[in-house]
Amino acid sequence: MLARARENVGWPLLGILVLLGLAPLVVTEVSMRSVLVVAMIYAIGAVGLDVLTGYSGQFSFGQFVYFAIGAYVMSSLREFGGVPWPAALVIGVTAAGAVAALVASALVRLRFFGSAVGTFFLGAVAVDLLSGKRLEQWTGGSNGLVAPPVSLGGIDLSSGMGLYFGALLALTASALVCLRYTRTRAGIASRVIKQNEVVAAVMGIRVVREKVRAHVLAGSVAGLGGCMLAINLGYLSPETFHVTHSIMLFGIVVVGGLGSIGGPIVGSVFFFVATYALSLMYDGVSELFFALILLAIVIFFNGGLYDLGERVARLVRTLAGPSLPSRAGRAGGGPGSPAGAAAGRDARGAGEPQASGGPDGAKVIRGASDDVLLRLEDLTVQFGGVKALDGVSLDVRRGEVHAIIGPNGAGKTTLLNSISGVQAPSSGTIVLNGRPLGNLSVSSRRKLGISRTFQHPSLVGDLDVLGNVAIGAYESHDGTVWTELAGTRRKRRLQRRARARAVAALERLEFPRARWHVLADDITMGEQKHVDIARAMGGEPTLLLLDEPTAGLGTEEIASVAKAIRTVRDSGVSILVIAHHVGFVRQVADRCTVLDFGKVLVCETPGQVLQDPRVKEVFMGTGSRR
Amino acid sequence: MLALSVIISGIAFGLVIGLLSFVLVFLNKTTGVANFAAGNIGMFETFIVYRIYLYQGDAYVAAGLGLALSVLFGALLYLVVLRPFSSAGTANILVRTVALYLLLAAMANVFFGKQQPYTFPTLLPKGGASLGGIVIAWSDLISVGLVVAIGALFVAMFRFTDLGLQFLAVAQQAPIARLLGVRVGRLSAIAYMIAGPLALLIGLLMAPKQLLFSQMMDPILLYAFAAAVVGGFTSLLGTFAGGIVIGVVTNLVSTYLGGDLALASALAIMLVTLAVRPNGLFGTAQVARL
Numbered sequence: 001m002l003a004r005a006r007e008n009v010g011w012p013l014l015g016i017l018v019l020l021g022l023a024p025l026v027v028t029e030v031s032m033r034s035v036l037v038v039a040m041i042y043a044i045g046a047v048g049l050d051v052l053t054g055y056s057g058q059f060s061f062g063q064f065v066y067f068a069i070g071a072y073v074m075s076s077l078r079e080f081g082g083v084p085w086p087a088a089l090v091i092g093v094t095a096a097g098a099v100a101a102l103v104a105s106a107l108v109r110l111r112f113f114g115s116a117v118g119t120f121f122l123g124a125v126a127v128d129l130l131s132g133k134r135l136e137q138w139t140g141g142s143n144g145l146v147a148p149p150v151s152l153g154g155i156d157l158s159s160g161m162g163l164y165f166g167a168l169l170a171l172t173a174s175a176l177v178c179l180r181y182t183r184t185r186a187g188i189a190s191r192v193i194k195q196n197e198v199v200a201a202v203m204g205i206r207v208v209r210e211k212v213r214a215h216v217l218a219g220s221v222a223g224l225g226g227c228m229l230a231i232n233l234g235y236l237s238p239e240t241f242h243v244t245h246s247i248m249l250f251g252i253v254v255v256g257g258l259g260s261i262g263g264p265i266v267g268s269v270f271f272f273v274a275t276y277a278l279s280l281m282y283d284g285v286s287e288l289f290f291a292l293i294l295l296a297i298v299i300f301f302n303g304g305l306y307d308l309g310e311r312v313a314r315l316v317r318t319l320a321g322p323s324l325p326s327r328a329g330r331a332g333g334g335p336g337s338p339a340g341a342a343a344g345r346d347a348r349g350a351g352e353p354q355a356s357g358g359p360d361g362a363k364v365i366r367g368a369s370d371d372v373l374l375r376l377e378d379l380t381v382q383f384g385g386v387k388a389l390d391g392v393s394l395d396v397r398r399g400e401v402h403a404i405i406g407p408n409g410a411g412k413t414t415l416l417n418s419i420s421g422v423q424a425p426s427s428g429t430i431v432l433n434g435r436p437l438g439n440l441s442v443s444s445r446r447k448l449g450i451s452r453t454f455q456h457p458s459l460v461g462d463l464d465v466l467g468n469v470a471i472g473a474y475e476s477h478d479g480t481v482w483t484e485l486a487g488t489r490r491k492r493r494l495q496r497r498a499r500a501r502a503v504a505a506l507e508r509l510e511f512p513r514a515r516w517h518v519l520a521d522d523i524t525m526g527e528q529k530h531v532d533i534a535r536a537m538g539g540e541p542t543l544l545l546l547d548e549p550t551a552g553l554g555t556e557e558i559a560s561v562a563k564a565i566r567t568v569r570d571s572g573v574s575i576l577v578i579a580h581h582v583g584f585v586r587q588v589a590d591r592c593t594v595l596d597f598g599k600v601l602v603c604e605t606p607g608q609v610l611q612d613p614r615v616k617e618v619f620m621g622t623g624s625r626r
Numbered sequence: 627m628l629a630l631s632v633i634i635s636g637i638a639f640g641l642v643i644g645l646l647s648f649v650l651v652f653l654n655k656t657t658g659v660a661n662f663a664a665g666n667i668g669m670f671e672t673f674i675v676y677r678i679y680l681y682q683g684d685a686y687v688a689a690g691l692g693l694a695l696s697v698l699f700g701a702l703l704y705l706v707v708l709r710p711f712s713s714a715g716t717a718n719i720l721v722r723t724v725a726l727y728l729l730l731a732a733m734a735n736v737f738f739g740k741q742q743p744y745t746f747p748t749l750l751p752k753g754g755a756s757l758g759g760i761v762i763a764w765s766d767l768i769s770v771g772l773v774v775a776i777g778a779l780f781v782a783m784f785r786f787t788d789l790g791l792q793f794l795a796v797a798q799q800a801p802i803a804r805l806l807g808v809r810v811g812r813l814s815a816i817a818y819m820i821a822g823p824l825a826l827l828i829g830l831l832m833a834p835k836q837l838l839f840s841q842m843m844d845p846i847l848l849y850a851f852a853a854a855v856v857g858g859f860t861s862l863l864g865t866f867a868g869g870i871v872i873g874v875v876t877n878l879v880s881t882y883l884g885g886d887l888a889l890a891s892a893l894a895i896m897l898v899t900l901a902v903r904p905n906g907l908f909g910t911a912q913v914a915r916l
Contacts, residue, residue, distance in 0.1 A: 057717075061724065110900050116720065117851045118897075120662075124848055125890045132886025243844070244731075247724060254721060288736050291729035298722050299710050 004462035004521075005055045005182070005191055005259035012309070013179060013262040017172055020269075024164060032276070033164060039272035040167040041228045044174045046253050046264035048221035051178045053250070054259030055187060056214035057194025058108070059116035062123030063249050065103075066096040066219040068130060068241035070226025075147040075236055076138045085150045089227045096223025097216050097481075104215030108208055115215070123243035130238040144237035147230040158231055170228050171265065174221040177485060179261050181217055184484040185495060188463065188471045190214050196458040201442045202420055202451075203472045204539065213481045220481075251294040257306025259462075266305050371398045373574045374419070374543055379428035381414050381598075388414040389425070390598035396543065401565060401575045403585045403606065406595035407618060412578045413455065415595070416545045419576070420452045421445045432543065443477075449542035455551055457532040461521035465511070465531050468520050470502035473538025498538070505537040508571060509564045526557030533564055537573075544568060546577040550584050562587045582610060594618065631760050632881050633874055638766035640873020641773040644866035646828050646850035647857065648777075649821050651865050655797035656817040657708065659719040663726035664825055665843030665850070667703065670730045671696045671822065672829030673738045676746060676838055685747040689830055693823045700822025704815050712811075734840040743837035749830060769831050776824070777866060784862075789816070797862075848889060849876065852896040858906025867907060871895065 020040065027033055045063050052058050074092035077083040083091070107118035129135055131142040139145055149158035157166045181187045189210050192200040197207050230236055248271075256267020275286035297304055374396040381389040388411045396402045404412050417423035419430055421442040430437045432448055440448070459468045474494060483491060506516060509530055515523060520531065529549050536544055549565070550558045558581060565588045569575055579585050585592055585606050592609045594601040596618050602609055609615055646664060654660040661667075675692035679685050707726050708719060735742075750765035784790035795803040796813055804810050828846070836842060849872050850865075857868030872892050880888040899906060 059717075059720070106897060106901075117660075118893075121848050121851065121889070121893045121896070124844065125893050128886045128889050132884065134884075134886065244728075244841075247728060250721075251725065251728065284740065285736055287728070287732035291725060291732045295707065295722065295725040295729055298718060298725055299707070302714065302718065 005194070006462065007182075009261045010179060012260075012306075013175055013265075016262045016265050017168070017175065020168055020171070020265075021165075024161065032273075035272050035276045036269065037164055037167050037232055039269045040171045040265075041225055041232060042249060042252060042272070043265040043268035044167075044171050044225035044228060045218075045222040045249055046256065046268050047171075047175045047178045047261055048218035048225075049249060049253045050256075050258060050261055050264045051181055051187070051190075052214050052218040053253060055182050055194065056190035056211060058211060058214065059250070060119040060215070060218065060246070061116060061250055062119030062121070062126070062243065062246045063218065063222045064241045064243065064246040065119075065122050065126045066100055066222035067226035067229060067245075068126055069096040069099055070223030071147070071230040071236050071241075072130070072139055072145065072226075073223075074227045075145050075230050078148060079146060080138065086152075089224075092227045093220055093223040096226065097220035100219025100222075101212060101216045104212040104219075105208070108211040108215070115211075119246075120243065123246045127238050127242055130241065139238075140236075142238060144235055147234050147236055149234065150231055158234065163232060166231065167228055170224055174224055175261060175265065178217065178221065180485055181481070182261065184487070185471070185474060185477070185491070185498075186210060186213055186479070186481070186484040188460075188467060189474075189477060191460045191463060192471055195460050198422060199454060199458040202422065202446065202454075203535065204443050204446045204474065205471075205477050206443065210477070213484070216481050248290070251290065255290075255294055255297050255304055257304030257308075260304075260306040263304055263306030266309075270305060372396070373398045373433060374576070375431045376415075376419070377429045377431070379415075379418060379430065380426045381411070381418055381423060382426040387598050389418065391428070392595070392598070392600055394593050394600060394603060396574050396576050397591075398574055399569065399572065400590040401569050401577060401588050403589035403592040404576065404578045404595060405580070405585060405592060405609075406601075409597075410595040411598040412595055413547055414598075416452060416547050416576070416578065419445075419543075420450055420545055446539055446541075449540075450545065451536035451539040451541035451543075452545035453529075453532040453536050453547055453549060455547045457528040459520035459528055459531055459535075462519060464517045464519055465523065465527075466499075466502055466506065466516045468531055469505055469534045469538050470498050472535035473498040473501040473505065473540075501538050501540065502534070505534040508537065508567060509534050510567075524557075526553050526560060529553065529557075529561055530564055533561075533568065537568060541573060544573050544575045546575060548578050548580065550579060550581050558584050559587075586610070628881070629878070631762075632877050634760065634762055635766055636874035636877030637870055638763075638770050638873070639877060640853075640870035641770055641866060642828055642831050642869070643846060643849045643853050643873050644857075644869025645773050645776065645824060646846055647853035647865035647869050648780075648862060649824050649828075650850055651854050651857075651859060651862055653817060653821055654859070655862070656793060657719075657814045658716050658800065659708075659723060660851075660854070661726075661821075662720070662723040662847070663703075663730060664821065665828075665847035666727050666730040666734075666840075667700070667822065668825030668827075668829035668832075669840060669843045670734055671699060671826040672746070672833050672838060672842075673734050674699075675826070675830065676744060676833075677738070679747060685749055689749060692826055692830075696822035696826040697819045698822075700818040700820070700825075701815055703822075704818035708814070708818075709811070731840045738840075743839035743842075746833035746838045748834040750834070765834075772827070772831075773866070776827075777863065781863070793817070845889060849873070849892050852892040854906075855896045856899050856906055858908040861906065861908035864906060864908030 020036070023036060024033060027036065045067060049060060049063055052060055070092040073095045074085070074088040077088040077091060078085055103122060104115065107115040110118055130139050133141060135141070149156065151157055151162070155162045157163055189200065189205045192203065192205055193207055193210055201207050229240070233240065252267040252271050253264040255270065256265065257263025271290055275290060278286045278289055301308070372395045376395070377393050379389050379392045380387060392411070392415065404415065406412055414423060418425045421437070421440060424439060432450065435448070437445060437448075463471075475497065476494060479491065511527075511530055511534060515527065520528065523531070533546065533549065546565070549561050553561065562584055565575060565577065577588065589606045591603060592606045593603040594609060594615050601614055601618065602612050604612070649664050650660045653664065671692060674695060675688045678691055679688035682688065703726065707722055712719065748765070750768050752764070754761045754763040755767070784794055792803070792808045792813055795806070795808055796810055800810060829843070832842060832846065850869070853868035853872045854865055855868070856871050857864030857866070872895060875895060876888040876892050879891040
């Protein structure tokens with residue numbers, strides 16, 4: 001994607017806001033101050049757009065629709081309804097959020113270009129509607145609408161210092177809300193979606209809802225920006241909300257630096273100050289200048305101004321003294337680790353009775369042919385004329401490790417996709433625990449106890465190991481933006497429990513604690529596979545589906561994954577694992593099914609299977625097969 | 627009677643929409659990104675033609691020169707904007723096209739003056755033929771003919787030439803085409819060299835009707851996106867059908883309900899299509915691989 005999403009952005013953000021607060025001491029020129037006011041007002045919407053794009057991976061080229069809604073609702077309520085301005089402002093923001101919810105729930109389902117084209121379209125349509133006759137009664141049409149000045153306790157908020165600090169206050173509120181959101185479950189879940197939607201869905205994340213939530217947040221703060229814009233301008237006309245401004249806003253976020261919350265504020269200040277300075281010297285080149293900067297940044301320097309700042313800060317730190325680089329510092333154990341350890345101990349205590357019942361019981365019944373956990377009957381998956389699976393019947397017994405082997409294109413991953421609900425079968429039944437799964441969704445199957453991993457782990461690279469596992473360990477991904485932000489008791493409990501489950505899963509796999517706070521981008525392939533298994537374990541499954549957990553690993557790493565799989569089995573979980581490595585299959589599997597061209601060739605113990613002449617034919621091509 | 631002539635001019639407009647829509651889908655298929663700047667590329671090139679025309683006075687010579695230059699312009703844009711560090715991912719490339727959209731508009735404003743909009747010389751004959759009481763403008767008829775001829779040229783290229791076959795291969799499976807020896811980078815450059823003159827042609831067809839200014843392509847770009855969705859985003863020739871649907875409906879809406887609803891109706895058609903027939907009229911389902 002565009003750039004990584006950052007976590008430790010609180011202090012830089014505070015610094016930027018304090019600098020803006022102190023700016024009037026230095027900037028005494030009135031016109032320059034009003035430039036800063038406009039910059040801050042754009043920044044209110046820009047930080048929301050950063051949550052949407054930088055953290056959630058979605059695009060919006062129409063945020064000024066929500067600016068317009070905030071501004072027009074607030075102004076026309078005051079003008080025609082006589083509503084006092086604070087109430088009108090709240091209603092304006094709410095209206096923007098509500099429309100964002102409505103719009104987003106339609107747009108995020110679009111398959112081809114997500115919300116990018118839809119929001120762009122909407123931006124243009126909104127301007128047409130505002131200038132047309134249909135809404136003239138409330139919006140004043142192309143003549144515009146007056147936004148009367150506001151004041152609070154005798155302080156004029158529409159001009160001078162009152163306006164400046166009013167805008168700063170609104171920006172601070174918007175930035176803090178957005179910052180908080182990125183730290184909630186919803187914010188982190190968004191980053192999984194940004195990484196890979198299918199993986200997110202398998203982890204129980206409600207992809208559509210989570211995307212809509214990000215839109216609602218971004219729309220609401222853009223609505224607040226619109227209200228401030230109305231207060232600042234005193235007069236609204238449709239041109240103020242032209243779709244070009246939406247694209248500019250997007251450009252501001254990219255120039256400032258995606259995924260940093262503070263960056264877009266810097267971008268906005270940079271944009272308006274630079275264009276103001278340029279307009280003093282030359283006429284009309286400011287847009288050209290900005291477009292060039294934007295293009296240069298997207299082509300050569302993805303991270304934007306914030307990233308530039310980070311690099312300078314790092315350079316200064318290394319020059320100042322021989323201290324550890326920042327990532328190693330994080331790896332040493334962030335502030336979260338002691339708390340995490342404590343939670344881990346709790347979880348172990350709580351989980352003990354259940355876990356101790358697991359392994360012993362499992363050992364006894366393992367291999368008992370009548371205790372079937374998962375049964376596939378005559379499963380067929382067809383892609384056009386190709387049958388990826390052709391009448392596959394097999395069962396997974398409680399507490400066993402069942403390996404699936406077969407040449408490329410045999411339908412192994414399709415089999416896992418059908419069981420986990422990613423791929424709907426053309427015919428046949430899948431029965432878990434005596435219950436037919438029918439066409440249950442991915443998330444419902446997860447609730448019934450099916451977890452899976454992927455051939456390519458798809459961890460969130462800019463999130464640490466523990467965070468990656470924890471986001472897979474939530475019991476519920478329901479809620480609204482506002483309950484997330486408020487951090488209700490239920491939300492906090494869910495978060496505590498997810499963290500405890502994550503700690504338990506990592507401890508069970510004996511993942512070294514020193515590596516828990518390393519970013520997933522910085523760990524080895526073998527570690528990624530472990531983290532992926534731990535993440536799937538976080539859902540406390542009864543059936544774990546592993547898609548080639550050994551692909552691309554060396555001998556030692558394979559042995560370590562084999563050990564992890566045995567540990568998981570001993571805790572009472574049944575495992576269906578796709579494998580390529582014969583030694584690995586011998587090590588871990590109780591039974592082994594061979595797939596070839598979508599059909600079950602044979603299903604026996606690994607020793608028997610690997611002796612079977614038909615299997616030798618399939619894998620080594622000895623003799624004529626058909 | 628009015629309705630019929632509105633429909634006919636809607637079809638003519640729709641085919642121009644379809645042409646831009648075709649450019650979007652063509653670029654999307656060969657380069658992986660639907661270029662937001664496609665319309666503005668045409669706008670900028672039309673400005674260049676206008677400059678040449680002011681300089682020497684013959685609109686046809688100017689258009690001819692412009693078409694030749696636009697091939698170079700397309701290649702230049704590809705090499706400068708899209709080619710460097712192109713492994714940065716589709717999201718990055720998408721934002722580049724958005725930046726290019728802004729840049730071209732800004733460049734038009736700076737280089738071609740603030741006295742916009744300009745009246746652009748008509749390249750097509752005025753007047754029209756009366757057919758059973760309905761007047762069909764010559765310009766509409768000729769633009770329909772042009773678009774149909776271009777469509778036919780592309781069909782011929784895809785069917786009978788090696789280059790066309792390579793385009794189809796890249797459109798189907800870019801990585802596999804690359805493995806089979808298709809030089810995808812070179813092909814993308816050629817795609818932009820084709821897109822350049824097509825975009826100019828759209829500009830030349832639009833400018834005489836609705837004046838020449840830096841934002842002239844914004845509505846038709848949106849119509850073209852809607853047309854691409856209606857036609858099925860994966861279907862190259864479906865875009866023309868989509869364009870006709872959008873052209874006719876928006877023409878009817880703006881005649882009978884008011885111009886401010888034209889864009890909204892196109893958006894509505896796009897959303898309804900995506901809800902009812904997500905793959906459009908002619909598109910095929912996409913299969914994602916894990």
